Amino acid sequence: MIVKSLKEVKELFPLTEEEERAFKEVVKVYPFSSTVYYLELARKSLAVRKMLLPSLLEIDPSVQGRGEEDPLREERDFKVPLLTHRYPDRVLIITTNYCPVLCRYCMRKRNWKKGVFYITEREIERCLKYIADNPKVRDVLISGGEPLLIPAEKLERLLIGLKSIDHVEVVRIGTRLPVVWPERVLEPELLSLLEKAQKVWVNTHFNHPDEITPLSKEAVLALLKRGIPVNNQAVLLKGVNDSVGVIEKLLRELQKIKVRPYYLFHCDPVKGVMHFSTSITKGLDILRELFKRLSPLAIPYYAVDGPGGYGKVPLLPQRFKKLGNFYEFEAYDGRLFTMEDR
């Protein structure tokens, strides 16, 4: 099911000479991994191919020079091992660095070089204790790697442990499984655990309309049926989805499968990923145009994550300004109107 070598990839579909050369060079630094399912998508979609196949730009110092390994300072801010507590009411737990599909734009690419780790039983207990001792924490994000693929007993201990802490109201699992390996989401044991854990929301990660397939739709609907809300966090990626047309289609297709777009992230300045960066101005221009075409129900926040560990800033296009005792607003079609501030 998991494909790692050039030989196995080539058995599924032919690579161009350039792709093959890049594969051989780049995997020495940043390995390759994919499910067969996602490789099949890459065969048909140029956008998926760009997210999945190694590129020489990843190791080109003139492109990557300004990138950092961990610009968001996730590791500096660990309160107990693997737990980051940045905002007052929510914490992030990194449960593993294992992912079946290594996205070339991964913000945690630094962790690829370490051996595979999974959160240990002891670390789970320490995280649970930290959260139990901090009543302000009401929202726990479970991330990775791919958190839904940690050993089942550990996932169960973590989720059931969080269920029994009263002040934890929301448990968000950040998973790309519905996109890259939907069959795995459909496993009844996994779905039952997520349902039993009660507080679970899934934040998944579709970046391009080509990733929305009948099978990924089935995976999402299975989660929804169990009472698990599904939201989406996309990343704006140069050459993949950095146009209004593609993003608009992605958002419409997400709405069709009842996935609520939550964030569209500006690409973080991560070493090995800089070639996917667009400008912030481009992101804002796309966002402004979306509001002319779509209901806000289908529009995510465009968010920058402050390098240095400042956290995320969700952005909406600025469509009003204050003029003395009046506000001037911009309507969906560009006309201006004012309202008195009283």
Ligand SMILES: *Cc1c(COP(=O)(O)O)cnc(C)c1O
């Ligand atoms: C992203 C993130 C969160 C969650 O942020 P939201 O804006 O609520 O989605 C929490 N903690 C850390 C460290 C994060 O990076």
